[in-house]
Amino acid sequence: MVLPRGSKERFHVILIKPSKYDDDGYVIRWWRAVVTSNSLACLNALTESARDRHVLGSEVEIAIHLCDETVQRVPIRKWARSIKKAGETGIVCLVGVQSNQFPRAVDLAKEFQKEGIRSMIGGFHVSGCLEMLPELTPEIKEARDAGITLVAGEVENRWDGLLREAYEGTLQPIYNFVADKPSLEGVPGPLVSKNDLKYFINAQSSFDAGRGCPFHCSFCTIINIQGNQMRGRTADDIERLVRLNHAQGLTHFFITDDNFARNRGWEAIADRLIHLREQEGLHSSIMIQTDTLAHKIPRFIEKMTRAGCRRVFIGLESVNPDNLAECGKRQNMLSEYRRMLQTWRDHNAITYAGYIIGFPGDTYESIMRDVEYLKREIPLDFAEFFIWTPLPGSKDHQALYRKGARMNPDMNLYETAHVVMEHPKMSTDELMRAYHDAWSSFYSKEHCLTLLKRRKGPRRRLLFASLVWFRSTVFLENIHPLLGGYIRLKGRKNRRPGYPIESFWIYYMKRFADFFRYSVGMIQLVSEMYGLVRTATLPEFADYEDIATKPETTETAGGLSLIQKQKRAVVA
Template sequence: MAHPPHRFHLILIKPTHYDDDGYPIQWRHNWIASNALACIYALALDCRDRAVLGPQTEIIVHARDEICQRVPIKAFLRQIANDDNRVLVCLVGVQSNQFPRAMDIATPFLAARLPVIVGGIHVSGCIAMLKELPPDLREARARGISLFAGEAEQGRFEQVVRDAYAGRLQPVYDFLDNPPDIAGQPQPILPSAILERSGWRSISIFDVGRGCPFVCSFCTIINVHGRKSRFRSPDDLEHIILANQRLGIHQFFITDDNLARNRNWEALFDRLIFLRERRAIPLRFQIQVDVRAHRVPGFIDKAVRAGVDQVFMGVESVNPKNLTGAGKNQNHVEEYREMMLAWKRHPVVIIGTYMIGFPNDTTESIRRDVEFLKHELPLDIVYFTLVQPLPGSRDHQRLADQGAPMDMDMNKYDTTQPVTAHPLMTHEELRAAYLDAWRRFYAFGHMATIFRRMFALGSNKKLTTANRLYWFSYFYPHMGIHPIDGGEYPIRKRRDRRPALPRENPILFYPKNLLRVARHTITRHFYFHRVRGLMWRIYRDPATADYRDAAIVPEDTGR
């Protein structure tokens, strides 16, 4: 069959961000793929399959997730030149900390006079919440980069593609005031080349709903996706599962900010139960819920039956003043244990986010809170973050309106470092407290306690718990990066260093990098096997079955 005479390239790039040395964080295999990239890739394939540019133009779709793939810019430029420079370069799902890297990726494409558009939470959040564009977005516009705010379904991405093909790409596409209905829209999917390098080669990612009814001041989701929830249908969900099954994928992270508030949760779970029990698909899921999901009748039991074995929840703080100040009024500390034990009736790994650096925090209070997490709650994993005024949040909007000093380097907005003044702690004290929290919670003595609780409660999630404990305990204390940015076998290229920093001498760079990779590989393997060994020792200990402590004894037992 003859190819159409014209070819138009859609290049979709999900950028990474720079580490403290100024090099892009990259791995041969990273922790988890990008749902934003999966959504846009599906829309791009839909444009290709429907031939939206006409039967005489073939759309060629390229997708790269930079945290686990090299972006072959020179090869792209040669290929595009052969097709008369018909292309649209899309920088997809760009978070605030990824925006500087996105701009550097755009540079060679702009030098070749090619159209570039950037979207994601940073662009959308700034346009949604600020009175005027911040300096980095103004600079992007001055360089000729188009901005996309909002979500891309219901023909919005197709409109951008058509405009780029016609040579009339608009400076700004703003769809924030009209979030699309996502039911029946192209379902998120990723190419196998990305899946093979993400999530231990067996996990993919998707959403079945968007929007959140809560009003947390640090959250960007509610101001970008809105507070009105919108959902995919059970048929959409089944299509996602079957499409991934053909790629050999049966494990998934469902990215919905709060699946328990999806009014269609029961129909969605019923469809997953059908696929597991009638179609014998060995499905496993990690979901995100709020701390009151156990109050939804039947939700936990059906979630587990549908294949949920990991639950990610926003604990955020055990200080009521911090929760009230952040607008997290749905969280009640006195109910945390009851809620977690409701999940622990099943073999479920609980991952809780915990934020450090609220205005009331001090070094001493943070230590007390971490000890509370360790001794009073049956948490398996804690995902620590530093409080940051992320662009798109009410916290950032308030500080911007006040003219308060905030660090202008967006690369630092990765929730691991201070970017604005704290009323009670210096930047150095905050950094030290943050590191101390990771070390205290993930001390080997406490990891032993987590394993004892797991076996005492009858869970069979030995390897899942051990793998998560290894992953979350290793990366920040040992490499200075958040576990969500972690991976296996680091990649660092000398010429990729941030342009503002000097390029290192090759005689120094390559030996130093070789030692860095060797050190990481050796210590990672040692740490991994040490955590696994700890788990097996406790598993074989006859006393483990009778283990009890305050965290796994319900409040009403009169302990």
């Protein structure tokens, strides 16, 4: 390659967070989405650091391209042809790939390789399979045999070397770094520009203050890949990230730690965020994830809400003690649920909880009964329902794999909204009915009014916005809120291999019908929600209380029905 005098050779690093396919084979993509990718931000920061340190040599410039496929179409041919036309080279990195995204990631990698650009895939699916299983699974073998490099584990200590090997054309088929648990102190933290977040509601940034979790839930992949020993960034690291984001006008943050309450540096981080907020006027709106016992940590809730925590996701999982024991979630004490959620409410934080249905002992009737307990006796703002799924990388999946249990081989279905194996007490149709009915029950018009009446002041606006998000993605698009957004975008030819490409007229007639249905449905949904807000603000509900929100007494502590269930479980 002949370069103009004084110019540098360029090596392109294309970082892509892949989406997944819907049930019709179309890539899930939105005009505006909600959940950003922390993995993409991490790899972007590491690549920028490598570029600034000239890890490929002083005469080689690293050109970085970012794409989150949930909101952007991947311009495969445009990028590939531009690189080849300039006589340059590059590497495509599919980052943070979960099991349900793996089929799409492989298809993207193959398309780039047809254009002459090598690719590698990392994330939880590759890491979980290589760490927990005795052999390569069929989809991993297929990717390897297609010439795709597979990377397991965290790469903070390895990224420079991988980039050098990619540049030199010496990448190996598989790298397994799972045993290497790098320190996060002083490491470039996750960061993207505000422009890269322009397609997301609220332009929410994210960072992981730490990794790992000390608990032993059988369905969890985090503990087997990131470990049970907590590792974290320092308060100085977090301050730097917050300042860099505020300088861009980004003030909303999702701290992606699987369990921030068990981060040993949580208090130092909280104190630093409080200082920035109260002494320097750097106000941040924060969401965290934590466990059901965080309220017992002295000062945790008080300091986190002072620091700006407005939303908290809690691993509730179930109100059935048998189910909690089944999945190793013994730290979840039913008698503490109500007290824990009341404490967060007292500090004006909106609460979200993960709730799993389809445990081996579940029936349709038991699921719907427990959802009613959840609605009536627990002061929870949002329930996120998931179908019990043996995710690759979890103890559940490992045990079933070793037994030779029949599990659906299509990884696209492993997003916890599909049934991927037979249930001992319910048919697939019955379990799917329970899943959909759980959403319909909790987010019914009647219960949404209850949720709005329970909330007073400015948090009611946040509750309203999130209810619109949840109800629209579930009821109008039949997609889980964590995969959702606003106004679905599709591409006629952007379809999973094996599905037919529809004719121009048929496709656009269907898209027009879909858009019309969605628009009418959204107008009706928002109008209904505004009506519920007006009702909730009537004077007669100014002092509204119910069994879930009444101040705790000896008689109401934990919820009477929940205590009775717990006692029955102990006796049994």
